[in-house]
Amino acid sequence: MIKYILTFTIASILFTQASCTQRSSKTKKVFENTTATKHKTQILTGADQIDTYLPLLKGKKVGLMGNQTSIVGPEKKHLVDVLMAHNIDLKFAFAPEHGFRGSIERGEKVANDVDEKTGLPLHSLYGKNEKADSIVASIDVMIFDLQDVGARFYTYISSMHRVMQLCANQGKKMIVLDRPNPNGDQVDGPVRKDDKFKSGVSFHKIAMIHGLTVGELAKMINGEGWLDNKKKCDLTVIPVKNWDHKTPYELPIIPSPSLPNHISIRLYMSLCLFEGTDISVGRGTDWPFQVLGYPNPSFGSFTFTPGTKPGMSAHVEQQDNLCYGIDLRKEDPKKSTFTLKYLIDFYHIAEKAGMADKFFARPDFFNKLAGNDQLIKQISSGLTEDQIKESWKPELDAYKKMRKRYLLYADFE
Numbered sequence: 001m002i003k004y005i006l007t008f009t010i011a012s013i014l015f016t017q018a019s020c021t022q023r024s025s026k027t028k029k030v031f032e033n034t035t036a037t038k039h040k041t042q043i044l045t046g047a048d049q050i051d052t053y054l055p056l057l058k059g060k061k062v063g064l065m066g067n068q069t070s071i072v073g074p075e076k077k078h079l080v081d082v083l084m085a086h087n088i089d090l091k092f093a094f095a096p097e098h099g100f101r102g103s104i105e106r107g108e109k110v111a112n113d114v115d116e117k118t119g120l121p122l123h124s125l126y127g128k129n130e131k132a133d134s135i136v137a138s139i140d141v142m143i144f145d146l147q148d149v150g151a152r153f154y155t156y157i158s159s160m161h162r163v164m165q166l167c168a169n170q171g172k173k174m175i176v177l178d179r180p181n182p183n184g185d186q187v188d189g190p191v192r193k194d195d196k197f198k199s200g201v202s203f204h205k206i207a208m209i210h211g212l213t214v215g216e217l218a219k220m221i222n223g224e225g226w227l228d229n230k231k232k233c234d235l236t237v238i239p240v241k242n243w244d245h246k247t248p249y250e251l252p253i254i255p256s257p258s259l260p261n262h263i264s265i266r267l268y269m270s271l272c273l274f275e276g277t278d279i280s281v282g283r284g285t286d287w288p289f290q291v292l293g294y295p296n297p298s299f300g301s302f303t304f305t306p307g308t309k310p311g312m313s314a315h316v317e318q319q320d321n322l323c324y325g326i327d328l329r330k331e332d333p334k335k336s337t338f339t340l341k342y343l344i345d346f347y348h349i350a351e352k353a354g355m356a357d358k359f360f361a362r363p364d365f366f367n368k369l370a371g372n373d374q375l376i377k378q379i380s381s382g383l384t385e386d387q388i389k390e391s392w393k394p395e396l397d398a399y400k401k402m403r404k405r406y407l408l409y410a411d412f413e
Contacts, residue, residue: 043249046177046215046238047072047079047145050086053175053238057088060140065094065125065163069147069179069255076252079145079177080118091139094125094132096146096159125159136166142174147255148214149265150183152192153272153369156255158203160214161221168231176237178215178408180249182265185412187211188338189269190392191399192371199368207399208371209269209338213408215239220406237408244410248334257311258288265289266336267328273343273375276366277359280306280323284316292342293325294318298353299346302327340385347379356380 046053047070062083064070070079083090093100093115100115100122113122123135136142144163146156160176167174189208192198204210204217204226212220215237222232243249250262259265268289274281279299282291284306291304295318304323306316326342350359360366360376367373378388404411 041242043180043243043247044241045179046240047082047179049238049241050082053143053177054086054088056173056175056236057083057141057143060089061138062088062090063092063094063136063139063142064090065096065142065144065146065159067096067100067146069251069253070145070177071253078117079143080115080120084118090120092121092123092135094159094163095122096125096156125162132162132166133169136172137170139172142167142172143177144174144214144218145177145179146214147179147251147253148181148217149255149259149268150181150186150209150211151269151272152189152204152206152208152210152371153201154255154268155200157214157217158200160218161203161226164218164221164233164235165227165231168227168233171234173234173236174218176215176218176235178213178237178240180240180243180247181211181213181245182249182251182262183209183269184211184213184245184249186269186337187396187400187403188389189396190371190375191395193373197368197371197373201365202368202371207396207403211245211403211412212406213240216403216406216408219408220403223406224402239408245407245412246410257309258283260286260288261290263290263329263331263333263336266333267331269338270336270340270342273340273366273369274346276362276369277346278317278361279346280304280316280318280325282306283312284309284319287329288312290329291325291327292346293323294346294350295321295323296353296355297324298349299323300325340379340388344379344385 050072064080066079071077072079072082080090080093114120115122125132142163144160146160148154148156164174186209187207191207192202192205210217218235218237221227222235227233251265254260259268271281271289271292274292278294280293282288282304285291285304291302293299293302293304302325305321306319306323347356347359350356363376366376378391
């Protein structure tokens with residue numbers, strides 16, 4: 001009997017060990033497959049694909065349009081450091097709005113300077129630069145690497161247009177290192193009307209929420225003949241790998257001081273129009289583009305006081321005033337697509353409070369943001385969001401059709 005029990009116990013132990021080994025082997029294979037799948041689907045920006053673009057730069061004089069978003073790999077090395085480490089002959093960098101390191105106020109002058117970290121000469125391309133043509137004439141290849149957020153009024157895309165024009169004028173090659181659009185899952189808003197609404201915040205005749213990466217937009221600018229005299233830029237786009245317009249994407253580094261997190265970037269699409277009013281969008285607080293308010297209790301029960309923050313000390317609406325309004329910080333980023341709801345709601349509150357005539361405090365700027373002078377009239381006349389959206393549908397549908405021709409990635413619809 002004891003012999004039988006011992007035999008049975010030993011057999012059980014051996015069976016258990018074999019089973020565990022087998023399960024361990026299976027688990028290991030599952031883990032390896034999962035890891036492989038994860039690695040295989042890792043999003044690689046254009047800048048991450050060093051081996052693809054380095055051969056295009058070897059032996060060339062190179063210029064760069066970049067800022068703090070021009071990072072490479074999970075270590076977030078700056079592209080300047082990567083290029084210099086590979087002995088690329090980098091001559092200068094252009095800086096957009098907010099400067100090369102992303103710390104300058106919105107709309108503030110970006111001066112020509114030297115990057116303190118690398119000694120690289122910096123030239124502003126935000127505002128006038130009469131020497132820009134001669135600067136580009138001194139190089140062979142221009143790299144563009146800026147993280148856009150997908151709205152027509154975000155000025156990095158107007159800077160890209162200017163770089164394309166300079167390269168076309170001087171017969172120089174331009175390489176766009178593409179990056180995902182964190183709002184690339186939507187196309188909405190009015191298409192900009194004629195050139196009287198053209199400005200740095202409405203440079204192109206595209207939808208307000210354009211649904212393009214910078215690489216796709218660069219192809220559109222070339223393809224539609226939007227450069228002066230219909231010139232063509234000698235353009236190469238290094239596409240993103242393992243991303244499409246259905247893939248959610250959170251930026252690894254903030255694109256500007258007032259867009260500090262993913263929800264602010266998603267809400268920016270809807271809240272930027274408030275910049276043409278005196279309503280605070282939270283600049284000067286820890287929650288820019290995540291709260292709305294005005295110094296009147298009629299606007300809501302949530303309170304905050306705009307003050308000063310790094311990159312948000314100038315041009316702060318309602319600075320030092322206690323504002324009443326709404327808190328949008330807990331909104332679901334996936335559901336935070338473009339809407340006129342907040343703007344229309346706040347206008348109606350102002351109307352009831354007898355402040356409607358003062359609501360659009362900067363109508364010219366509001367019209368440039370909107371790309372037309374109809375939106376103010378439509379909201380003031382009491383049209384609903386559905387009615388307003390119906391009015392811009394024909395032009396938006398035409399834009400969507402044009403957009404399809406330039407897509408580098410599978411679309412969300």
